[in-house]
Amino acid sequence: MTVTLKDIAERAGVTSATVSMVINNKPNISEATRKKVLKIAKELNYYPNVIARGLATKKSNAIGVIVPNLASSFIVRILQGIKSTNRDIDYTVQLFDTVGQKESESQLFQRLARERRIDGVILISATVTEEELNIFREESVPSIVVARKCENLDSVYVNNEQGASDATDYLVNKGHRVIACITSSKSGLPMQERLEGYKRSLQQHDIEFRADLVFEVDDDTMRSGIGTFPKIKEMNPRITAAFCPAGDMVAIGIIKEAKKEGVRIPEDLCVVGYDDLPAAEVVEPSLTTVRQPKLEMGDYAINMIVDKIEGREAGIKHKELPTKFIIRESA
Amino acid sequence: MTVTLKDIAERAGVTSATVSMVINNKPNISEATRKKVLKIAKELNYYPNVIARGLATKKSNAIGVIVPNLASSFIVRILQGIKSTNRDIDYTVQLFDTVGQKESESQLFQRLARERRIDGVILISATVTEEELNIFREESVPSIVVARKCENLDSVYVNNEQGASDATDYLVNKGHRVIACITSSKSGLPMQERLEGYKRSLQQHDIEFRADLVFEVDDDTMRSGIGTFPKIKEMNPRITAAFCPAGDMVAIGIIKEAKKEGVRIPEDLCVVGYDDLPAAEVVEPSLTTVRQPKLEMGDYAINMIVDKIEGREAGIKHKELPTKFIIRESA
DNA sequence: TTGTAGGCGTTATCAT
């Protein structure tokens, strides 16, 4: 049933070595045999056994993409960017996730690095540390981090400080002076950068930073936003704007709860999100937010990793992409 | 750098065959050598080369998941179900998509079936035909279709007719008599079934089916819904309810455009979606809809495919899941 | 230009 090089070789009256060379477009093959071999290969509907090839070449032509979870639109959009650019690239994408696994994150990394099942790794995560990823370097498995700047690793990320600063500038210029900042506890460095951007903007406008205006949530969900709104509301003097570097879903939760409580958006409270998820256009009023170029991040990531795998890149490479402030109705 | 069975064998003073048996927990190994081998394996941080293993066993321990595209929350949720159940299963997920690829769908199927890179395939698609999937059967690669009933193939799907009928019943019972039905042109059999459910419900309530109340859109997007609203509005006698088997995003588009035009939801127009995507809770008013158990579909799919791969299932197996009518504010 | 031969790392079948 399954056709091998040998089968073709026999019918063509040559050796499997010759057939291999033809299949792989190697030079120094006579036109005659090349044609004959290709013809027979087609007739027999030959496809190379990629596993066998992988063993011989020590290359799997597969890329591992590690995501925290698939429940986040942000992650999924990056994945989509990876996949759609991947169309033109002869690498298979293998999907791994890190939450709720039986093995720990570093166990997964270790295993992936050593099992030789993938040629390179794209890790989408805001929170990994460089040490955790050292295993890949040790095993010389090319790797790249998306959504977080890593000094000593290839990475693709956005200028979070600028994104947050743009958003805050906008609110200040609209006349707001008491601006809440809703951060998330589990988003590591990028969240710190955004907080810095918020502070920087305040400072530039001679507004004093107040720690009691910073609220921390656990995750980027509507629920978190809903839970945060009461705290915003009870603050005195009155908060007139809420910037949510924690993410659009938090901002949406705040909007929903505010409306429920009779607080008008944006008249009584302006709300600005972060990410620009699809839901930002659905909520009413639609959400003003800081767009992260998610598809582009995925696109860069896959191109960079392939370059690395194929030895086209040396040294550590970073790609910083700009955010874009998207003005809609909520602010 | 990379540690093989042979390395362990040498240090342990045994053969690689013995080491292999230890690693794979085969019986008939003395406790002494078992312990010694495992100890050395641990010391050397041994991980089996899965490619080599795959060649020897003719098994890749990988499952291909083919999706139309990752832009659809519906698809992504199923994928999420697959992945989260996959946690406890020792199979890797490889991701493939079918839209915008350089190769056609059947070329992809052919390649996957013959390259021996995966042990089985989950195909998420409402539109595949059974012929297209024959290639997998021919190559004895277990396969399963999700989101569409296939007589002669394993499949996981919902009772679409019932789902649509439930929704229509609800609207009729609320007193509606002129109910639009917005279908999608690219969703194959499931959409036909939903249309049947709509018709069946009307019939049971002695309401005449009118073809001019059926509107067809191209895809499940807000844009499609926005484009459809004018047609709904101009109909006479007045349409008082719109059921959107085409999907939640279409329903959301209709809601948004209706509000813009001063049509109140649900007072002037009731809207019911299909799928129950995350956005259904975000839109205002929140969307009454027919929930498809997306995570469960993924869960069943991966369990079934693994059973098939491991020979635990014979014959064609179908799993029909129920939909659930979710009442929110839009109807 | 093509054939020979060996190896990639593992598993599996026999012996012993």
Added chain:
DNA sequence: ATGATAACGCCTACAA
């Protein structure tokens, strides 16, 4: 209980 040995299907020197 363990060792030899031969696959698995492909690639790649090197030789012819």
